[in-house]
Amino acid sequence: xxxxxxxxxxxxxxxxxxxxxxxxxxxxxxxxxxxxxxxxxxxxxxxxxxxxxxxxxxxxxxxxxxxxxxxxxxxxxxxxxxxxxxxxxxxxxxxxxxxxxxxxxxxxxxxxxxxxxxxxxxxxxxxxxxxxxxxxxxxxxxxxxxxxxxxxxxxxxxxxxxxxxxxxxxxxxxxxxxxxxxxxxxxxxxxxxxxxxxxxxxxxxxxxxxxxxxxxxxxxxxxxxxxxxxxxxxxxxxxxxxxxxxxxxxxxxxxxxxxxxxxxxxxxxxxxxxxxxxxxxxxxxxxxxxxxxxxxxxxxxxxxxxxxxxxxxxxxxxxxxxxxxxxxxxxxxxxxxxxxxxxxxxxxxxxxxxxxxxxxxxxxxxxxxxxxxxxxxxxxxxxxxxxxxxxxxxxxxxxxxxxxxxxxxxxxxxxxxxxxxxxxxxxxxxxxxxxxxxxxxxxxxxxxxxxxxxxxxxxxxxxxxxxxxxxxxxxxxxxxxxxxxxxxxxxxxxxxxxxxxxxxxxxxxxxxxx
Amino acid sequence: xxxxxxxxxxxxxxxxxxxxxxxxxxxxxxxxxxxxxxxxxxxxxxxxxxxxxxxxxxxxxxxxxxxxxxxxxxxxxxxxxxxxxxxxxxxxxxxxxxxxxxxxxxxxxxxxxxxxxxxxxxxxxxxxxxxxxxxxxxxxxxxxxxxxxxxxxxxxxxxxxxxxxxxxxxxxxxxxxxxxxxxxxxxxxxxxxxxxxxxxxxxxxxxxxxxxxxxxxxxxxxxxxxxxxxxxxxxxxxxxxxxxxxxxxxxxxxxxxxxxxxxxxxxxxxxxxxxxxxxxxxxxxxxxxxxxxxxxxxxxxxxxxxxxxxxxxxxxxxxxxxxxxxxxxxxxxxxxxxxxxxxxxxxxxxxxxxxxxx
Numbered sequence: 070x071x072x073x074x075x076x077x078x079x080x081x082x083x084x085x086x087x088x089x090x091x092x093x094x095x096x097x098x099x100x101x102x103x104x105x106x107x108x109x110x111x112x113x114x115x116x117x118x119x120x121x122x123x124x125x126x127x128x129x130x131x132x133x134x135x136x137x138x139x140x141x142x143x144x145x146x147x148x149x150x151x152x153x154x155x156x157x158x159x160x161x162x163x164x165x166x167x168x169x170x171x172x173x174x175x176x177x178x179x180x181x182x183x184x185x186x187x188x189x190x191x192x193x194x195x196x197x198x199x200x201x202x203x204x205x206x207x208x209x210x211x212x213x214x215x216x217x218x219x220x221x222x223x224x225x226x227x228x229x230x231x232x233x234x235x236x237x238x239x240x241x242x243x244x245x246x247x248x249x250x251x252x253x254x255x256x257x258x259x260x261x262x263x264x265x266x267x268x269x270x271x272x273x274x275x276x277x278x279x280x281x282x283x284x285x286x287x288x289x290x291x292x293x294x295x296x297x298x299x300x301x302x303x304x305x306x307x308x309x310x311x312x313x314x315x316x317x318x319x320x321x322x323x324x325x326x327x328x329x330x331x332x333x334x335x336x337x338x339x340x341x342x343x344x345x346x347x348x349x350x351x352x353x354x355x356x357x358x359x360x361x362x363x364x365x366x367x368x369x370x371x372x373x374x375x376x377x378x379x380x381x382x383x384x385x386x387x388x389x390x391x392x393x394x395x396x397x398x399x400x401x402x403x404x405x406x407x408x409x410x411x412x413x414x415x416x417x418x419x420x421x422x423x424x425x426x427x428x429x430x431x432x433x434x435x436x437x438x439x440x441x442x443x444x445x446x447x448x449x450x451x452x453x454x455x456x457x458x459x460x461x462x463x464x465x466x467x468x469x470x471x472x473x474x475x476x477x478x479x480x481x482x483x484x485x486x487x488x489x490x491x492x493x494x495x496x497x498x499x500x501x502x503x504x505x506x507x508x509x510x511x512x513x514x515x516x517x518x519x520x521x522x523x524x525x526x527x528x529x530x531x532x533x534x535x536x537x538x539x540x541x542x543x544x545x546x547x548x549x550x551x552x553x554x555x556x557x558x559x560x561x562x563x564x565x566x567x568x569x570x571x572x573x574x575x576x577x578x579x580x581x582x583x
Numbered sequence: 584x585x586x587x588x589x590x591x592x593x594x595x596x597x598x599x600x601x602x603x604x605x606x607x608x609x610x611x612x613x614x615x616x617x618x619x620x621x622x623x624x625x626x627x628x629x630x631x632x633x634x635x636x637x638x639x640x641x642x643x644x645x646x647x648x649x650x651x652x653x654x655x656x657x658x659x660x661x662x663x664x665x666x667x668x669x670x671x672x673x674x675x676x677x678x679x680x681x682x683x684x685x686x687x688x689x690x691x692x693x694x695x696x697x698x699x700x701x702x703x704x705x706x707x708x709x710x711x712x713x714x715x716x717x718x719x720x721x722x723x724x725x726x727x728x729x730x731x732x733x734x735x736x737x738x739x740x741x742x743x744x745x746x747x748x749x750x751x752x753x754x755x756x757x758x759x760x761x762x763x764x765x766x767x768x769x770x771x772x773x774x775x776x777x778x779x780x781x782x783x784x785x786x787x788x789x790x791x792x793x794x795x796x797x798x799x800x801x802x803x804x805x806x807x808x809x810x811x812x813x814x815x816x817x818x819x820x821x822x823x824x825x826x827x828x829x830x831x832x833x834x835x836x837x838x839x840x841x842x843x844x845x846x847x848x849x850x851x852x853x854x855x856x857x858x859x860x861x862x863x864x865x866x867x868x869x870x871x872x873x874x875x876x877x878x879x880x881x882x883x884x885x886x887x888x889x890x891x892x893x894x895x896x897x898x899x900x901x902x903x904x905x906x907x908x909x910x911x912x913x914x915x916x917x918x919x920x921x922x923x924x925x926x927x928x929x930x931x932x933x934x935x936x937x938x939x940x941x
Contacts, residue, residue: 379820401823412821421815431807432822440804447802 078141080105080233080264081126086135088121095121096132097288103233108255108265110275110296113285114308114364114532114570119268122285123235126266127159128152150181158226159235163342164218166210173206176225189228196227200254215341216247223254234258235266238366240274252278270308270364272301272571284308305567309534328495328526329353329376329408330389336375336382344368346375349552351545353495353526358517359555360541361530364570368550369530370413373499376528377410378403391494401435409433409493411485413500415477419484422473426465427454429472430487437491453490461486462512478509485513489520496520497528502536514540534566548572588930598928606924610917617912623903631902632895646890647782648852652677652844652861654789654886656868658796659840661877662833665800667813670834672719672734673841674865675741676712680842681849682745683711685856688771689753689764700770704846712842713835715741720834724827730834738865746858753856764856773851783851788843790883797879809833841865862893870918876925889914 081103088096096118103109113119124130126137128146137144139155146152152159166175177189190206197204202220210218219239226234236255240248255265255278269275275282275296282296284307291307331351338345346368353359363369374380376388378400385394390406400410412418420429427450434440439450451469458465461482466474475483481502488496501517502510518540521527530547531537537544538558545555546569553569615625636642656673663670684704691700719733750762758765773783800806812819812829820826849860871889875881896910 377821399823399825400821404823410821414817417815418817418821421811421818423814424811428807431804432811432818434804435823443804444802445804445807 077105079103079138080140082138082141083122083126084136084138086122086125086132086137088118088125088130089133094288096125098135099285099288099290101283101290101293103264103266104281105232105264106259106262107281108259108267108279110279110282111266111268111285112270112272112275112282112296112304112308114270117285117308118288119285120237121288123159123237123266123268126152127157127235153181153229153231156230156232157235158229158231158233160219160222160226160237160239162237162239164222166218166221168211169209171207171209172204172213172221175210175221176228179225180228184228192228193224196224200227200257201250202227202254214247216243216250219243219247219251227258231263233264233266235268237268238270239267240269240271248274270571272296272304276301301571302564302568305571306564309563309567309570326355326392327352327389328355328391329497329528331376332387334372334375334382334387336371336380338371339374339380344371344550346371347550349550351528351552351555353528355494355526356521356524357542358521358527358529358540360537360544360558361528361547361552362534362537362544362566362570363530363532363547365532367547367570369499369547371550372547372552373410373412373497373530376497377408377412404433404436407436407494409436409488409491409496411488411496411498411501413503415480415484416473420472420480423471425454425469425471426458426475426483427451427469429483430454430457433487433491436493437487453487457483457486457490460490461516476506478505481505482509482512485516489516492520492523493525495526495528497530499530500533501529501531502533503531510536534563538563546570585935587933587935588926589933591929591931594928602924602928603921606920607917609924610913610920613916613920614909614913617909618905621905621909623905628899628903628905631899633891635898636891636894642894644781645894646887647786649890649893650886651783651785651789652848652864653868653871653889654883655785655792655844655847656837656841656865657871657875657882657886658789658792658879659837660868660872661796661800661875661879661882662809662836664872664877665813666809666829666833667816668723668830668833669731670716670719670734670837671731671869672716672736672738672865673837673868674861674863675734675738676716676838676841677845677848677861677865678738678741678745679715679845680708680712680839681845681856681860682741682748683842684708684846685753685764685767685849688767688850689856691771692765692768696770698770700768701773701850704771704850705843708842708846709839710842712845713839716834716838716841717831720831724830730830745856745860749856749858755855762858766855767850771850772854773847775851781852783847785844785847785851788847789886792840793879793883800879805832841868867914870914874918874921876921888917892917 079102083099083101086096086099087094099122111119111122121130125132126146128148128151137146144155146155173186173190173193176193177184177186193204193206196202202224204217204220204224239251243251259265267275267278280295280297282294283290284292284304286308296304329352331349334346334349336346344367349372375382378398381399382388382396385397388396390403390408393406395403395406416422420432430437430439430450430453431445437453439446439453454469457463463479463483463486465479472480485498485501498517501513505513514536517527517529529537529541541558543555544558544561546553546566548569549572611629618625618628636646656677660670660673684707687700687704687707715737718737719730722728722733723730749764753764755763755765773785776782776784776786800809808819808824808829811822812824812826816826844864845860849856853860867889871885872882874885874889892910892913896907899905900907
């Protein structure tokens with residue numbers, strides 16, 4: 070607990086909040102106190118349990134255990150409506166606005182009670198002036214920038230006079246200037262007595278804004294502290310876990326020719342929530358596992374799309390697979406060069422949920438023997454699916470089930486198995502063990518290491534640092550679309566990786582010169 | 584209180600087969616109720632709608648004649664709908680197919696042009712429909728314009744083009760100012776199947792289209808591509824299928840088949856161009872495609888059933904003085920019942936009391 074001098078009761082106190090999903094404990098006895106008029110940061114990596122906790126506070130999900138005290142009084146927040154009545158406002162990371170409606174209309178439709186368009190317009194002016202949230206009430210939303218759209222969401226909350234405003238990764242879609250503008254607004258709001266819960270994984274802004282921060286890791290509170298009083302290094306260590314993972318003991322690899330070579334890859338984001346890639350260099354040699362660490366949303370999915378050919382780049386020689394320049398070629402052509410890919414999303418991206426496993430083998434048809442001159446070889450597809458099920462220990466409820474009937478871990482084993490079974494020269498995997506049980510995760514990691522051992526190059530994009538320390542030979546960190554230099558895993562410490570993940574490496578001289 | 588649909592863990596195959604039968608019975612019961620409320624006997628109506636057309640050889644021929652364009656167009660639409668693309672403009676593609684094919688018939692009218700005319704007309708019909716179908720597809724892939732709106736609006740453009748042509752440049756000079764073209768020469772007329780029959784070769788095309796489509800959708804990579812695009816678009820992109828090419832291909836196919844239906848109807852059935860060459864086949868075919876659950880054989884059956892309601896509806900209008908709108912209402916009821924039955928087979932309805940918590 071912070072030694073806050075405020076004499077009055079805290080606004081909100083969470084006591085022993087837990088949320089269990091099956092075997093997974095997303096929140097494990099979390100205590101959190103938010104004082105009146107304070108900007109409190111909730112820090113943590115993706116999957117640390119931040120979103121779960123916030124959804125509990127906003128009434129979206131119910132805690133399995135624990136108590137919420139609002140001004141000292143126990144409350145049950147059963148729905149977002151109840152949360153708003155209590156005085157909780159929330160600005161989500163992804164906006165919920167109607168593009169075709171105007172600013173004022175968007176605000177009016179979302180407000181409950183007797184709000185009319187003219188009253189909204191009137192109050193919009195007051196709030197905008199008071200907090201520097203400039204908005205033209207009659208502009209259509211589709212003409213606005215991301216920062217302006219966020220202002221609508223904030224104003225929408227403010228019109229209901231919230232006591233507590235929750236912001237989920239608010240700067241992820243903002244330019245630095247827009248972010249600074251937001252900080253000024255938040256400072257003013259706090260000065261007026263509104264409490265703010267600020268969720269972020271960006272240390273820099275948390276230190277700019279907050280005097281107290283609660284750090285989550287693996288669903289637990291690992292510390293409540295004043296972010297200005299501690300070093301970035303210390304906080305980073307708390308976020309990612311200080312203990313160094315077990316480095317895999319293996320034969321040191323001799324570089325045996327590069328399977329993947331990326332030179333100066335830059336790519337504009339596909340949409341407002343996307344991240345641009347900036348001048349990425351990356352090489353993967355035959356026989357090694359290359360790890361790419363980073364907090365989600367720093368360009369991992371964009372990097373995967375560019376490497377796989379789901380998005381092509383303007384010059385062929387930016388990306389070479391097995392020595393062939395293929396930056397302008399699509400995913401099929403790259404598969405034919407001997408590459409294989411496993412995207413992050415299992416259902417809907419790697420596999421079609423309502424299709425049988427045998428049909429799902431057709432997704433990598435360009436490189437698998439499941440079709441001939443445009444015709445499907447049904448028996449070959451079935452045999453292939455059975456082969457994958459057997460060699461990768463995929464547990465299925467029936468023979469050749471629909472993909473959606475498999476558990477996450479089993480489906481992941483299937484989609485990774487589908488690619489590994491044809492021994493690709495290069496395998497690129499995005500989040501190989503995300504949301505997968507421990508047994509399946511071990512099997513998948515072993516399969517990736519074995520594939521590299523047989524002389525393939527494997528690139529693993531992962532948020533799980535322990536995983537990367539366990540299986541990678543070389544590693545780099547992606548932060549805001551920029552990739553740090555690749556270094557041997559033995560040369561990295563968790564601390565250094567943590568600083569790179571937070572974009573603090575240059576500031577603290579803990580790492581390299583770009 | 585609200586309703587929630589939760590997927591059933593497993594569905595008995597018997598139930599799936601029985602669902603359309605139950606849907607038909609329900610639709611007939613609802614329609615019977617409506618007819619009873621209109622003060623007519625539901626039993627007599629059933630007699631006129633269903634029994635009579637099926638017991639008379641003339642009306643069975645008529646049934647095939649009406650089912651032919653429906654099946655051809657609906658088969659084409661099934662390519663689009665499977666890929667989750669909404670071609671609502673088959674009526675327009677049908678008309679343009681008829682116009683382009685009909686143009687050749689009019690150009691060769693009165694000349695000694697030989698046996699090449701008819702096949703060339705059919706090819707032009709397919710081409711016309713395909714090109715016209717490609718307009719909304721191109722607008723969608725190039726500019727992101729919603730294909731539902733453009734394909735629908737282009738129907739009216741097509742109809743007005745036809746209207747202009749038969750009232751203006753293509754009008755029969757000896758036709759007493761009626762807005763219609765000359766009657767096609769025998770060389771430009773699609774032959775019937777057998778003497779004194781009204782069933783023309785279009786029916787053969789429809790059956791061929793059904794068989795080829797069954798093969799394409801079930802056995803080829805292209806068919807899989809459509810299913811994957813419809814069911815999981817991101818997975819389709821991951822599989823290397825370009826959404827753009829898929830869109831262009833299915834619109835060309837469905838437009839082409841609608842165009843073939845149009846030229847077959849004009850040269851095999853009507854025998855000339857006139858302002859109206861379709862009682863809305865292009866729109867009714869959407870119903871047919873979904874009644875047949877986008878399955879080629881199902882579509883064939885659905886086309887026959889819907890054709891039956893057309894013929895039954897005409898007789899009911901004459902014999903029972905029932906409004907023709909009732910036929911369209913019945914087609915709608917039938918579609919709703921079939922879709923609901925399908926949903927109820929795969930999902931279970933749960934009534935949730937307020938809030939739905941716990």
